[in-house]
Amino acid sequence: MAESDASKIGYTLTIDGKYYNTLDIEAFSLMMKDPSYCYKFYWLEAIVQLISEGATETTFDAIIDEMICHAWYSVREFHIHLSGLQADGQVRDGLERAVMRLTQLSNLSANASKVEIKNAIRKYNQELKPYKEQLTNMVPYRALAGFFNKSQESADWGSIRRMTAYIEKINRDVVLLPYTLGTESRLKKKVYFQEAWVEMFQDQTVAILGWIQYEKVKWLQSNNPEVPGLIYKLAPMDEKMRKLNSVRKLWEGILDVTQVRDVFTDQPVRAEQYDVDHFIPWSFVMNDELWNLMPMDSSLNASKSNRLPKWEPFFERFAGNQFLMYGLIHAKAGIRKLYEACYRDNLHSLWAGQELYRKGNTKEEFYNILQKNMQPVYDSARRQGYEIWNRI
Numbered sequence: 001m002a003e004s005d006a007s008k009i010g011y012t013l014t015i016d017g018k019y020y021n022t023l024d025i026e027a028f029s030l031m032m033k034d035p036s037y038c039y040k041f042y043w044l045e046a047i048v049q050l051i052s053e054g055a056t057e058t059t060f061d062a063i064i065d066e067m068i069c070h071a072w073y074s075v076r077e078f079h080i081h082l083s084g085l086q087a088d089g090q091v092r093d094g095l096e097r098a099v100m101r102l103t104q105l106s107n108l109s110a111n112a113s114k115v116e117i118k119n120a121i122r123k124y125n126q127e128l129k130p131y132k133e134q135l136t137n138m139v140p141y142r143a144l145a146g147f148f149n150k151s152q153e154s155a156d157w158g159s160i161r162r163m164t165a166y167i168e169k170i171n172r173d174v175v176l177l178p179y180t181l182g183t184e185s186r187l188k189k190k191v192y193f194q195e196a197w198v199e200m201f202q203d204q205t206v207a208i209l210g211w212i213q214y215e216k217v218k219w220l221q222s223n224n225p226e227v228p229g230l231i232y233k234l235a236p237m238d239e240k241m242r243k244l245n246s247v248r249k250l251w252e253g254i255l256d257v258t259q260v261r262d263v264f265t266d267q268p269v270r271a272e273q274y275d276v277d278h279f280i281p282w283s284f285v286m287n288d289e290l291w292n293l294m295p296m297d298s299s300l301n302a303s304k305s306n307r308l309p310k311w312e313p314f315f316e317r318f319a320g321n322q323f324l325m326y327g328l329i330h331a332k333a334g335i336r337k338l339y340e341a342c343y344r345d346n347l348h349s350l351w352a353g354q355e356l357y358r359k360g361n362t363k364e365e366f367y368n369i370l371q372k373n374m375q376p377v378y379d380s381a382r383r384q385g386y387e388i389w390n391r392i
C-alpha cells in the first residue's frame with residue numbers, strides 16, 4: 001500500500017506495526033478499486049459500521065438492510081442516481097432500485113431514521129426480497145478480489161458454491177481475509193469477520209469510513225455530473241447551516257416601503273405571514289444564494305416542499321420580484337445596506353454580483369441575465385427527477 005493510500009485510513013505501517021504481520025493492507029486498499037456499481041461502496045461501509053457496533057458475524061440480509069439505510073437519504077431527498085441511468089432511462093443500480101421499491105411500499109419520509117427504515121424493511125421484506133437477493137450476486141465476492149492475487153489458483157466466478165469454498169481456502173492457506181462466508185443460500189448466507197480485521201476496523205473506524213466516503217463521492221459525482229454540492233448530500237444536514245436571516249431582513253425592509261406580490265398566489269405578501277424560500281429547491285442547489293430566494297406565503301411552503309415550481313408563469317413573477325428588489329437596492333440607502341449584509345452568506349455567485357445586481361440593468365437585461373443562469377440549473381434538477389409543482 002502506498003504511503004498516500006495508507007494515510008487515507010489514518011494508518012502508516014512504519015509507525016504502527018500492530019497489524020503488519022497478519023493483515024494485507026495493500027489488498028484491502030483495492031476493495032474500492034474499479035467498481036461496476038455503487039453498492040460496492042455501501043457493502044464495505046455497512047460491514048465497517050456493523051463491526052464498529054460490535055458484530056463479529058452477520059448475514060447478507062443484515063448487511064443489505066444496513067446498505068438500504070445508508071443510501072436512503074441521498075436517493076430520496078436529493079434524487080441521487082447511485083450508478084447513473086441506462087440508455088433507456090432506467091435505474092442501473094440494484095441498491096437504488098431497492099430504495100425506490102421500499103418508497104413505493106411505505107410512507108416513509110426522506111429523513112426517516114434508521115430504526116424506521118429497518119422496521120419498514122421487515123414489514124415489506126417479502127416484496128423486497130428479489131431486490132435484496134440481486135445485491136448478493138457478485139459484490140460480496142468481488143469485493144475480496146484484491147486478495148486473490150496472492151493465490152496461484154484462479155477464482156471460479158461462475159459458481160457461488162465454489163467461490164465460497166475458494167474464499168475459505170484463501171483465508172486458511174494464503175492470506176487472512178476481512179471476512180469469510182458460510183454455506184447458507186442467498187440472504188441467509190453468513191458472513192464471518194476475521195478477528196484481526198475486526199480489531200483494525202474498530203481502531204480505525206472513523207478513518208476507514210472517511211476513505212469509503214471519499215471514494216463514494218468521486219463515484220457518485222461522475223454518475224451525477226449535473227448535481228451541485230454532492231458531498232453534502234450523503235446524510236441529513238443540520239438546519240443551522242441554512243443562512244436566511246440577512247435575506248429575510250432585506251425582504252422585511254422592502255415590505256416596509258412597497259407591496260410585494262406572492263409568486264404563487266399573486267396576492268400581496270403579508271409581513272406577518274411569509275417565509276423566505278428557494279425557487280429551485282435547496283436540496284438541489286445546496287446554497288442560500290440571494291438570486292434563488294423569494295418571499296412566499298408560509299401556508300404554501302410545506303405544500304411546495306422540495307418540488308420545482310412550474311417554470312411558466314412562476315419564473316416571470318419571481319424575476320419580477322427580484323427586479324423590484326434590484327431597483328430598491330440602487331434607489332434607497334437603507335435597502336442597499338440590508339443588501340450588503342447578505343454578502344457573507346448569500347452572494348457568492350460571481351455572475352450575480354458582476355452582472356445581475358450591478359447598477360444600470362434594464363428590466364429586460366435583468367430578466368435575461370437571471371434566466372440565462374437559472375434555467376440550466378432548473379433543467380438539471382428536472383432531469384435529476386425533481387417533481388414539478390403547479391400551484392394553479
